[in-house]
Amino acid sequence: MSANQPLWLRAVLRAERAVGTRVESAVRTDTYFDVVSRLNRLHGQVNRAAEDLSRRWLHLFNLPAGSDVRRMREQLSRIERRLNLLADEVTEVVP
Amino acid sequence: MNALPATLSPTDLVSRVNGDVERSILRARNGIRILRGTHRPKLGATPKDVVWKRGKAELWRYKGGRVRYGPPVVIVHSLVSRSYILDLRPGNSMVEYLVDAGLDVFMLDWGVPDELDADNDLERYVDWYLPRALAAVRRHTGCDDVTLAGYCLGGVMAALFAAGHDDAPVRNLVLMATPVDFSEMGAMVAMLREGRLDPGDLIDDTGNVPADVLYSGFYMLAPTTEIAQNATLLENLWNDEFVEGFQAMAAWSRDHVPFPGAAFRQVVELLIRENLLMTGSVPLGDRVVRLADARANVLNAMAERDNVVPPPAVEPAMQLVGDPARRHELRLPGGHVTFGTGKSAFKHTMPQLTRWIVEHSDERRDPQERDRLAALGATGIADGL
Numbered sequence: 001m002s003a004n005q006p007l008w009l010r011a012v013l014r015a016e017r018a019v020g021t022r023v024e025s026a027v028r029t030d031t032y033f034d035v036v037s038r039l040n041r042l043h044g045q046v047n048r049a050a051e052d053l054s055r056r057w058l059h060l061f062n063l064p065a066g067s068d069v070r071r072m073r074e075q076l077s078r079i080e081r082r083l084n085l086l087a088d089e090v091t092e093v094v095p
Numbered sequence: 096m097n098a099l100p101a102t103l104s105p106t107d108l109v110s111r112v113n114g115d116v117e118r119s120i121l122r123a124r125n126g127i128r129i130l131r132g133t134h135r136p137k138l139g140a141t142p143k144d145v146v147w148k149r150g151k152a153e154l155w156r157y158k159g160g161r162v163r164y165g166p167p168v169v170i171v172h173s174l175v176s177r178s179y180i181l182d183l184r185p186g187n188s189m190v191e192y193l194v195d196a197g198l199d200v201f202m203l204d205w206g207v208p209d210e211l212d213a214d215n216d217l218e219r220y221v222d223w224y225l226p227r228a229l230a231a232v233r234r235h236t237g238c239d240d241v242t243l244a245g246y247c248l249g250g251v252m253a254a255l256f257a258a259g260h261d262d263a264p265v266r267n268l269v270l271m272a273t274p275v276d277f278s279e280m281g282a283m284v285a286m287l288r289e290g291r292l293d294p295g296d297l298i299d300d301t302g303n304v305p306a307d308v309l310y311s312g313f314y315m316l317a318p319t320t321e322i323a324q325n326a327t328l329l330e331n332l333w334n335d336e337f338v339e340g341f342q343a344m345a346a347w348s349r350d351h352v353p354f355p356g357a358a359f360r361q362v363v364e365l366l367i368r369e370n371l372l373m374t375g376s377v378p379l380g381d382r383v384v385r386l387a388d389a390r391a392n393v394l395n396a397m398a399e400r401d402n403v404v405p406p407p408a409v410e411p412a413m414q415l416v417g418d419p420a421r422r423h424e425l426r427l428p429g430g431h432v433t434f435g436t437g438k439s440a441f442k443h444t445m446p447q448l449t450r451w452i453v454e455h456s457d458e459r460r461d462p463q464e465r466d467r468l469a470a471l472g473a474t475g476i477a478d479g480l
Contacts, residue, residue, distance in 0.1 A: 005330070006330065009326055009327065009329075009330045012322070012323065012326040013323050013326065013327075016319050016320070016322045016323040016326070019319055020318070020322075020323075023318050023319055024316070024317055024318070024319075027282050027315050027318065028282050028285070032282075033282075033285070033286050033289070033291045034291070036286065036291075036292075037286065037291040037292055040292065040296055044296065070300050073300070074210075074300070077210040077211060077213065077301075077302070080211055081211055081213070081214050088149065
């Protein structure tokens with residue numbers, strides 16, 4: 001910490017470190033890891049449940065759901081990736 | 096604002112007040128600029144040409160003055176951040192420093208992966224992109240070998256390439272903040288290691304780990320530092336140079352790129368959970384790469400205050416990569432970005448890295464000088480005959 005810094009800045013930096021070191025240790029504890037992983041899984045479950053419900057409703061009216069579009073995009077990406085690999089192989093042979 | 100001394104002449108007082116008023120005006124102007132989002136610094140501005148391109152990967156060759164040393168330096172960037180950290184701003188750029196020192200500098204930038212890159216695994220980077228990019232370097236420069244410099248995860252790929260290819264044209268291997276012991280990495284890595292997080296939890300519909308997940312991971316290393324940074328900015332808001340540097344760094348630290356899913360799964364399984372780099376052998380493709388097989392001079396550079404890749408995660412490279420007689424270690428003051436920017440980078444990192452590279456390179460003569468010597472040599476031979 002520089003002696004040229006004004007008092008207010010020194011106070012802020014000191015306060016930040018006082019709080020920061022505690023927060024940094026807290027985010028490395030098992031409790032934090034547990035909470036984050038549980039929240040992450042809960043978030044996934046809620047998303048899947050909501051998706052499942054909306055898909056059933058949309059399919060009831062013969063409408064495509066977001067997950068159908070996603071699956072189609074994934075298939076298209078797979079095809080495009082395969083094409084890119086083939087293109088790379090062709091470029092190697094015929095530069 | 097500094098404290099006033101006990102005695103101050105009226106002239107000093109006036110100049111002091113003038114100075115403070117001037118700073119207040121500059122603070123207001125720069126504050127408005129930041130809020131409006133205008134006057135953003137120019138990032139990655141060193142002039143360059145794209146000399147090779149495959150998929151999203153590009154190889155850039157930086158333009159500069161006369162190249163005085165060879166072989167060329169090829170920087171392999173990490174897969175999770177933007178490469179402009181090594182060429183942040185004019186006058187504050189590692190790339191510019193190397194170019195000014197007379198080196199021929201290339202950067203292998205991976206671009207921004209999307210769903211088409213989700214299948215890119217470590218083999219794709221180490222055994223496919225890297226050999227082809229280096230072949231392009233050799234074609235463009237006429238040099239037989241290179242100085243390969245990897246930053247962060249780019250260092251892991253550079254080391255795997257140098258060790259995994261018998262014919263790797265690598266004279267010097269520079270590892271900058273390159274993690275080897277993943278048990279010493281931060282909280283997010285620990286969560287993945289202990290299985291509290293699965294790679295699948297982080298990979299999205301595109302098949303990649305989204306950039307904002309990576310940002311959160313880095314942010315959680317020091318969640319409150321932004322407060323200190325903003326307070327320091329407020330104090331220095333009158334200083335255009337400081338403000339520009341701050342904006343550049345702030346832009347980079349939020350600007351991550353998605354991590355290709357296949358490579359991420361491999362990193363988690365092989366490097367984080369099994370910590371295989373620490374055994375010195377990593378299965379890659381249909382063979383096992385032994386890090387000790389790298390035949391280059393190795394420089395293992397680490398930053399003492401790096402909280403992204405802390406020194407204990409980097410140090411073991413000194414026991415694992417390359418020939419023990421050709422290993423060198425460089426400890427630098429500063430944090431993870433000292434390899435790209437900051438006062439410490441200019442004072443310590445750039446001069447020391449450049450010195451090591453130059454010491455392990457050959458001096459190239461000026462073409463005119465070379466022609467003159469060649470002519471002299473020819474005359475000498477003729478005279479001798």
